[in-house]
Amino acid sequence: MEKLIFLIVIFLAGELSAHQGESHGKKEEQEKPVKQDVLNEIDQSYRENIASIFEKKCMDCHGEPKKLPWYHALPVAKNIMDEDMREAKEHLDLRGGFPFKGHGTPLEDLEAIQEVVRKDEMPPFRYKIMHWSSQLTNTEKKAIEEWVERGKILLGDEEK
Ligand code: HEC
Numbered sequence: 291m292e293k294l295i296f297l298i299v300i301f302l303a304g305e306l307s308a309h310q311g312e313s314h315g316k317k318e319e320q321e322k323p324v325k326q327d328v329l330n331e332i333d334q335s336y337r338e339n340i341a342s343i344f345e346k347k348c349m350d351c352h353g354e355p356k357k358l359p360w361y362h363a364l365p366v367a368k369n370i371m372d373e374d375m376r377e378a379k380e381h382l383d384l385r386g387g388f389p390f391k392g393h394g395t396p397l398e399d400l401e402a403i404q405e406v407v408r409k410d411e412m413p414p415f416r417y418k419i420m421h422w423s424s425q426l427t428n429t430e431k432k433a434i435e436e437w438v439e440r441g442k443i444l445l446g447d448e449e450k
Pocket residue numbers: 308309344347348349350351352373374375377378381382394402403404406412413414417426
């Protein structure tokens with residue numbers, strides 16, 4: 291029982307901190323449309339190098355969850371997790387490869403991914419303490435960093 295209360299408190303704490311100083315859904319400036327072959331190239335290297343990492347560590351929230359943990363059966367935990375999964379996909383929906391769905395442009399998505407990976411913000415803390423293996427390894431971070439940098443150059447070149 292104590293363990294259960296602990297889990298719920300942790301989830302609630304995470305939920306509160308996740309929303310500090312955040313602005314939702316802003317996308318004022320419309321970027322120029324990006325050429326399809328650039329997107330395809332980024333998508334191809336995504337599928338080769340990154341998809342398997344995201345599959346393991348991000349898809350539970352930003353895509354289709356493989357297997358929900360036992361505590362999803364608890365009413366409070368269930369609400370929090372469902373909300374997490376809904377909100378995560380609103381920001382960034384990884385189903386279907388690059389360019390991702392969600393509210394960002396392809397370039398914004400790459401920049402957002404780079405930022406959360408650099409700052410160790412994803413997967414969220416409350417999730418990592420439940421699934422220790424969900425933490426990104428240094429090798430995975432390096433692969434993501436390289437993919438993002440290359441993609442940003444490709445997308446940036448496109449704008450000139
Ligand atoms: C436990 C669920 C969960 C997991 C697992 C998770 N995320 Fe998230 N993610 C969220 C939620 C909820 C948000 C939106 C609220 C926030 O920023 O905390 C979010 C937001 C983001 C954003 C910000 C998008 C924006 O619009 O700025 C990025 C980028 C992101 N996640 C990438 C990742 C990556 C990459 C992984 C895997 C390494 C990952 N997330 C794993 C729940 C999750």
